[in-house]
Structure formats: C-alpha cells, structure tokens
Amino acid sequence: MDDRYSRQRLFAPIGNQGQNDLSESSVLIVGAGALGTMLANQMVRAGVGLVRIVDRDYIEMSNLQRQILYTEEDVEKALPKAVAAQNHLEKINSNVQIEGIVSDVHRDNVTSLMNGMDIVLDGTDNFTTRFLLNDACFQNGIPFVYGGAVRSRGMMALFIPEETPCLRCVVSPGAGKGETCDTAGIISPVINMVTSYQATETLKYLTGNKEALHGMLKTFDIWTNQHYDVKLTNPKQGCPTCQENLYPFLQAQQNEEFVVMCGRDSIQVHTNEKMDLPKWEEKLSVIANTKLTPFLLKAKVDHHHTFVLFPDGRVLIQGTEDTTKAKSLFHRYIGL
Structure with a gap:
C-alpha cells in the first residue's frame, strides 16, 4: 500500500x-x-x-x-x-x-x-x-x-x-x-x-x-x-x-463574437450588452490610460494593446489579430 x-x-x-x-x-x-x-x-x-x-x-x-x-x-x-x-x-x-x-x-x-x-x-x-x-x-x-x-x-x-x-x-x-x-x-x-x-x-x-x-x-x-x-x-x-x-x-450564436478586422491589427467583439461609457471609464482608468468622448472610450492597457468601447456593446481590441490573445485580454480587463 x-x-x-x-x-x-x-x-x-x-x-x-x-x-x-x-x-x-x-x-x-x-x-x-x-x-x-x-x-x-x-x-x-x-x-x-x-x-x-x-x-x-x-x-x-x-x-x-x-x-x-x-x-x-x-x-x-x-x-x-x-x-x-x-x-x-x-x-x-x-x-x-x-x-x-x-x-x-x-x-x-x-x-x-x-x-x-x-x-x-x-x-x-x-x-x-x-x-x-x-x-x-x-x-x-x-x-x-x-x-x-x-x-x-x-x-x-x-x-x-x-x-x-x-x-x-x-x-x-x-x-x-x-x-x-x-x-x-x-x-x-x-x-x-x-x-x-x-x-x-x-x-x-x-x-x-x-x-x-x-x-x-x-x-x-x-x-x-x-x-x-x-x-x-x-x-x-x-x-x-x-x-x-x-x-x-x-449554439452558433453566443454572447460574444470575436472577429478579426483584416489589415487593422484589431479584433472586434460583439457583446450584445449596452455599455455605460462613463462607468467603464471610471473602472478602467485605474489600470489604463483612458480617453472618453461622447461616442467612444479608449483605454490603453499596455504598450501594445488598446481597447475601444462603444455604447452599443462593441469592443475593439487593437494590437492583435490573434483571437485567443484577444479573448484573454477581453476577459482580463472587461470581464463580461
């Protein structure tokens, strides 16, 4: 034994x-x-x-x-x-x-x-x-x-x-x-x-x-x-x-869809969730350089990657065309 x-x-x-x-x-x-x-x-x-x-x-x-x-x-x-x-x-x-x-x-x-x-x-x-x-x-x-x-x-x-x-x-x-x-x-x-x-x-x-x-x-x-x-x-x-x-x-239609934006070194995420940009600016400003406009919120989280959030729930992850990396970044910083 x-x-x-x-x-x-x-x-x-x-x-x-x-x-x-x-x-x-x-x-x-x-x-x-x-x-x-x-x-x-x-x-x-x-x-x-x-x-x-x-x-x-x-x-x-x-x-x-x-x-x-x-x-x-x-x-x-x-x-x-x-x-x-x-x-x-x-x-x-x-x-x-x-x-x-x-x-x-x-x-x-x-x-x-x-x-x-x-x-x-x-x-x-x-x-x-x-x-x-x-x-x-x-x-x-x-x-x-x-x-x-x-x-x-x-x-x-x-x-x-x-x-x-x-x-x-x-x-x-x-x-x-x-x-x-x-x-x-x-x-x-x-x-x-x-x-x-x-x-x-x-x-x-x-x-x-x-x-x-x-x-x-x-x-x-x-x-x-x-x-x-x-x-x-x-x-x-x-x-x-x-x-x-x-x-x-x-099923094929999930809550998030990661789409590579050809030639733009970006991936777009469709969350199907409306976004209150001022609230997100408050959350993300702790760990990112943020810029809020009436139309979008930019959040630079490191030297290579920037998030762009839109009121309709879309999120651009700039700095990668790797969907696996994009998912990791998305769930790390957005967490929907």
Whole structure:
C-alpha cells in the first residue's frame, strides 16, 4: 500500500475504497490560473487518476502572487500555463496521469475535452466560459463545480445534472460585469478558500459520499467577514439549459463574437450588452490610460494593446489579430 495516501486513507469517509475510487477517477480542470493551479495541486496530491488541465494563456509575473504552481523561471521562459502546470505536477505525483492542454475552450471542442471525465472543475476567470461549461456538462450528464473569486469575495457550488439546478438558474448571464482581478484586484487567501470548498465537494462526489454534499451556492467575503448560502432546490422555470435542454452557449450564436478586422491589427467583439461609457471609464482608468468622448472610450492597457468601447456593446481590441490573445485580454480587463 502506497504510504503517500496513508493519512487520507485514515480519514474514515474516504478509507481504502474511497482512495481506490479516486485513483480510477478523471477530472477536467478548465483554467490554470489562481483557481485552476490550486485545484490541480489538490487533485494530484489526493491521487485522482487522471487530471486534465486546459488553459489558453501564458505565465506573467503578476500571476505569481496567487497562482501557486508557477515560478519566476516559468515567467522568464514565457511558458504556457498548461505546460508549466503539467511539468510541476508530474514532479509532485508520478502516479497520476496529467494532461496539460494549451487551448481555448469553445463550443466546438468543449465536449471532446470533457469526454471520459467524471467531473469538471471551474478554474476560469469569466462567465462566458462558465456558462459554456454549464451547458456542456448538463448536456452530457457531468457534474460541474463552479468557483469564482475577485477582490476578497468568493463563490462556489456543485451542480449535478438531474439532481440540482444549473449555474444559469442561480447566476444570470452578464453577472460580474467589470469585476476582474486585473481591474478590481484580489488577495490570495480567498483563492485558498474557494478551491478548498471546490476540492472538498469534488472528493465527496468521487468517493461516493454524496450525502455529505452541502448542496448550496456559497458566497463569502473573507475581508468583511460576510457569508451567505443559498440552498440549491428547484430549477428556475423555463431555464434553457436544465429545463428546456436548449444549451444556448453551445449554439452558433453566443454572447460574444470575436472577429478579426483584416489589415487593422484589431479584433472586434460583439457583446450584445449596452455599455455605460462613463462607468467603464471610471473602472478602467485605474489600470489604463483612458480617453472618453461622447461616442467612444479608449483605454490603453499596455504598450501594445488598446481597447475601444462603444455604447452599443462593441469592443475593439487593437494590437492583435490573434483571437485567443484577444479573448484573454477581453476577459482580463472587461470581464463580461
């Protein structure tokens, strides 16, 4: 018997059988940032048999404050997060199969990425991807462990097809507008708290301890000492995901459409959300050089990239024709 898991086996609700169940389980972690790295660390150390990690981004110095798997050397090498995560995790537990996949998650590949998975863990930083995962999980009958964090506030819930409401029932599309770590900030301890809840509910589910699941949407602020739980009871009437089986984020028309502007080194995003430009100027001026006119808002976020926001919900991302990079920038600074 492997001494690696001896203390976990001694925990009665898991025991030998639960540990064997974990070794035969597969989890998909989407996002290898703050939430994703801590989740991956916990799943690999717990002995989950297959841990698949998908992320589209590269490591930057500002990540190191809260993304626990990465080092300054990773930053210097500009490694993709999924690659660096796999490299470090393989040194932690050679008994676990780890797959680091550098990719954007979208409607055309999400089902194949979760193929064979027992559960999907949310390590993302935006609600567009979360609603996509929610739709794909409920379409394929796979539990979805939602988690989110910004400032000192965290949220989490486990959604199980045919047993609980889905994410759309309790969080409306468009939630969290303008609240991202890059514009509002974040402290590392809230990540620990969110992922501890996420990982614990995952371990309960994978080891067959479903009676111990808390069955709630948990919201908390560890700075202001506020906690608020909402019991997951009845699905929302007419929910297009878990009641009508329409899965809108898996359809061709999504809430965001990234279009390359040929010859202009720009990508245009259609958000379908009206934008209050003065409010956005207030938010973005903290981290960007902004210029507001009656017709648009320009926000230069770094030496290479500028956002141009329009009242009708369009956003131009100037300085790239790479849609993957544009999505990363968009969700980092706009966060719709």
